[in-house]
Amino acid sequence: MLLFKTSPALKKAISQYKSNKKKIGFVPTMGFLHEGHLSLIRAARKENDVVVSSLFVNPLQFGPKEDLKRYPRNFSRDKELLRLEGTDILYAPERADLYPEHFQTSVAVGPLSKVLCGLSRPTHFAGVATVVLKLLNLVQPNILYIGQKDFQQCRVLEQMITDLDLPVLVRRMPIIREKDGLAMSSRNSLLSPRERQEAVYLSRALAETEKAIQLGSRNGSQLKNSMKKALQKAVSGRLDYAEIVDSKTLLPVVTLKPGDRVLAAVAVYFSKTRLIDNVLVKVKS
């Protein structure tokens, strides 16, 4: 595995692959890798000639009061995991490589960035879109692999790619869960033992919602309120949101109709971290 810390070195390697018509799969990460990330690398390995991953804890996507400093890091372990999965290139830049002095551009994706997580993290998705656009320009992948756990991030990036005619396909990959159902996340390592026990209720509330929908519940606000109540009862953390939204627009669904694809999504603030989870449900006819 080649490790590049600067963009000129990365660009040189990419231009060689491109002139040899190699198909490039790209997995951007912020490190502290888990099975969720590794499942993306494996998927990329299967359908590309070259697998590129990036590891960069992107300051632009953290608000001033968020966990940038505390965000878990373990570079040597990550490097080894990526190597073992057959990654060809790891790009792990310093901040100044991606955001040199006088950097001043931001990519704003409209309404999709303003709902769900966007309400409590108003600058987050501009930070994500900006760094991912930069990374896509550097890596020039044929396929971008992203995880459904960050469903809103997937939608924002898909919209950016469509709107800006970026020549890249997106593969949205399934959520990987712990045995008890907790969605894997680098931030799980920041939970106290008690919070870790409670965190399982995010996926349980979502599973109950999915079951209720499949059994015939069609009222969006009733479904949302049941999720809210279940979570408020089970966790000591503060509920940020529990919503039933359209999976394309991310706007609330009032009445679920057969064939609709709806997203049940939740976010909870624990003492040191905020967890999110979701389930995509196709409403049966």
Ligand code: PAF
């Ligand atoms: O999902 C993440 O880890 C990050 O938001 C991403 C896509 C690597 C951009 O920093």
